[in-house]
Amino acid sequence: MKQNFTVRQGALDGVEAFLSVARYRSFRRAAAELGVTPSAISQAVRVLEERIGAALFTRTTRSVGLTEAGERFLSRAKPAFEELVAAGEVARGLGQRPAGLLRLAVPRAIVPLLLEPLIASFCKAYPEVEVEIAASKELVDLAAEGFDAGIRLGQFVDADMVAVPMTPPFRLAVVGSPVYLAEHSRPERPGDLRQHACLRWRRSNGALALWSFNDNGQAIEIAVSGPLIASDFPTMLGAAIEGLGLAQLPEPLAADGLKAGKLIHVLEAYAPVMPGVFLCYPGRRQIMPKLRAFIDHVKSRTTGDGKVPIQVDAKRAGARKKG
Known part of the structure; x- marks a missing residue:
């Protein structure tokens, strides 16, 4: 079904239309590929030419050809646009399945006691996710520092954070x-x-x-x-x-x-x-699949009361720190 084609004023406006016309040497075939009318494609290319300040196509009633400016623009714009499309596909992939880098800000003391067993099983369950643990005694700003989530004692969870209990009180x-x-x-x-x-x-x-x-x-x-x-x-x-x-x-x-x-x-x-220990993250409308997978994994590893107990061999804990 044909639809109106509205061009926004921007550096990439009309580029996809131009590339499609250059590929097919036809405004009509380009319009069919993009699902718009030929006049909409013609208007998009015309606006692009005006913005660039040079004619990109030679048009006759029987054929469409590239000008020298069009050839040069095509040689640069085609690979750049393909990279942009590929970047979108990569980002879309991260938004559709658990993959990519999951960054967690964690208190040092929690790593050997609570996190190590969870991380080992999570990495085996989700091999496309890379987990980075920033172990520190500082309470970092998760959003500003680029962390997906943090683990904190309940009294240190900010009011604007979503908190998932990892231990009972x-x-x-x-x-x-x-x-x-x-x-x-x-x-x-x-x-x-x-x-x-x-x-x-x-x-x-x-x-x-x-x-x-x-x-x-x-x-x-x-x-x-x-x-x-x-x-x-x-x-x-x-x-x-x-x-x-x-x-x-x-x-x-x-x-x-x-x-x-x-x-x-x-x-x-x-x-x-x-209050206990919580996995917390900035409130967002959409949680990336890698974080959603980790949240679900935390919940799946909990005890019957819905929380993960902190248990560690006392001798092991002392020996770990002495070593």
């Missing part, structure tokens, strides 16, 4: 080794921590994190001191197992150590509940 547990607690009195209240060696965590902004507690529904924070400052939880976990002091960690991270008797949970009545 978890408690922050204060733990210590049996050896340490045999040599020091067990703390009964958060204030008792001032008499203890506490392993501290330095936040991405450079500040030392205060220890958080829930005292009968009231949130409190306490500044602690101790022999070690780390920027990741696995290092603190390994140091706590070695008896260097008490550490406040996500409870799932300490679960294996607690189960094996390498760690003891103290101040349980004051443990605050954190």
Whole structure:
């Protein structure tokens, strides 16, 4: 069905019409190829010639030929237009199937604990997707830095982000080794921590994190001191197992150590509940298939409650960071 052909004012306006006429040496056949009227093709070429400032075709009632300017324009415009079409096909392919580069901004501590198993299985399931992990303690601007998604603790997910839960909410547990607690009195209240060696965590902004507690529904924070400052939880976990002091960690991270008797949970009545870990990405009308595939893969790897648990062997975590 024929349709009106409206030419916008731009550098590429009329180029496709010109190339089709040059290919067939016919305005009528070019019009049939592009699904428009011959007069529309003629008008598009005429506007292109006016914009360039030279006649591109020699027209008679019986034939259509290229002028010298037309030949030169064809030699440059044809490969350039073909590259443009090919670029569109590449982009269209990325919009139709999981392929291309998937960039994830991830906190360092999450990589060995939560992401490694997911990435291994995802790469096997989607071989056309390349995964780039930018492991950092900084909270980067995902859109500005060109990331498809990030993984963050719930309290650090921006309001304008779409968030997919990767873990259930978890408690922050204060733990210590049996050896340490045999040599020091067990703390009964958060204030008792001032008499203890506490392993501290330095936040991405450079500040030392205060220890958080829930005292009968009231949130409190306490500044602690101790022999070690780390920027990741696995290092603190390994140091706590070695008896260097008490550490406040996500409870799932300490679960294996607690189960094996390498760690003891103290101040349980004051443990605050954190929102959990989330995969987050800028809200968009259309999610690229590579990111949609990763989101679906995360969901498919979850437990029955719809979330992925953080579990790691405590000895392995400590050894990983020491190595």
